[in-house]
Amino acid sequence: MPDAVAVVTGYLRQALAEIGRPVPVxxxxxxxxxxxxxxxxxxxxxxPTPVTDRPRLDIHAWAGTESGAHDLAALVRALLDSIPGVRxxxxxxxxxxxxxxxxxxxxxxxxxxxxxxxxxxxRGRVLxxxxxxxxDE
Numbered sequence: 001m002p003d004a005v006a007v008v009t010g011y012l013r014q015a016l017a018e019i020g021r022p023v024p025v026x027x028x029x030x031x032x033x034x035x036x037x038x039x040x041x042x043x044x045x046x047x048p049t050p051v052t053d054r055p056r057l058d059i060h061a062w063a064g065t066e067s068g069a070h071d072l073a074a075l076v077r078a079l080l081d082s083i084p085g086v087r088x089x090x091x092x093x094x095x096x097x098x099x100x101x102x103x104x105x106x107x108x109x110x111x112x113x114x115x116x117x118x119x120x121x122x123r124g125r126v127l128x129x130x131x132x133x134x135x136d137e
Contacts, residue, residue, distance in 0.1 A: 001047070001122070001125070002053070002090040002122055002124065004053065004055040004057060004120055004122060005027045005042050005057065006027075007087050007088055007090050007122070008040045008057060008080075008083070008120065009025045009026065009027060009040050010087070011079075011083055011087050011088075012025040012038060012040070012076060012079060012080075013025045015079045015082070016075075016076075016079070021075065023037060023038055024037040024038070025037070025038045025039075025040065026038070026039055026040075027039065027040060027041065033062070033111070035063070035064050036061070036062055036063040036068065036069075036072060037061075038060070038061050038062075039059070039060045039062075040058075041058045041059075041060075042055050042056070043057065043058050043117075044056045045119065048121075050124075051124045052093075052121065052122065052123055052124065053121075053122050053123075053124060054119050054121050054122075056117060056118070056119050057119075057120060058115060058116075058117050059076060059080075059116050059117070060073075060113055060114070060115045062106065062111050062112065062113045063112055064111075064112070066103070066112040068112065069112040069113050069114045070101065070103075073101050073114035073115065073116060076116075077097070077116055080095050080118060081095070083120070089125075090122055090123070091122065092120060093122065094121045095118050095119070095120050095121070096118060096119045096120075097118050098117045098118060098119055099115075099116055099117030099118075100116060101114050101115075101116050102114065102115050102116065
């Protein structure tokens with residue numbers, strides 16, 4: 001199955017840049033931390049069929065103020081509505097919100113943070129035949 005975190009982080013980076021808000025979108029908390037950023041993390045999910053995946057993603061938005069973190073999370077939430085389609089050669093069928101915006105101040109840094117949770121419904125990719133995989137010679 002495709003890496004859902006890579007698909008979503010790539011999409012959000014591009015979408016935010018296109019609207020003039022080039023915020024870092026990452027899968028791990030950067031060090032040093034930028035003043036604002038978005039983190040996408042896979043926290044589970046299911047494989048409803050042999051060719052589809054429905055990962056659950058937690059998306060966190062940090063900013064310098066509570067209202068800034070809220071607004072960034074709300075913007076990301078709105079941008080995700082447009083993710084269905086082919087993204088980085090991966091078919092995304094739909095996105096379903098499973099947890100709306102929630103105030104979640106960062107325990108470690110005390111930084112303002114908002115979070116939301118989504119399920120992204122994706123199609124798998126064709127894998128190479130087993131005898132063509134590295135190490136099967």
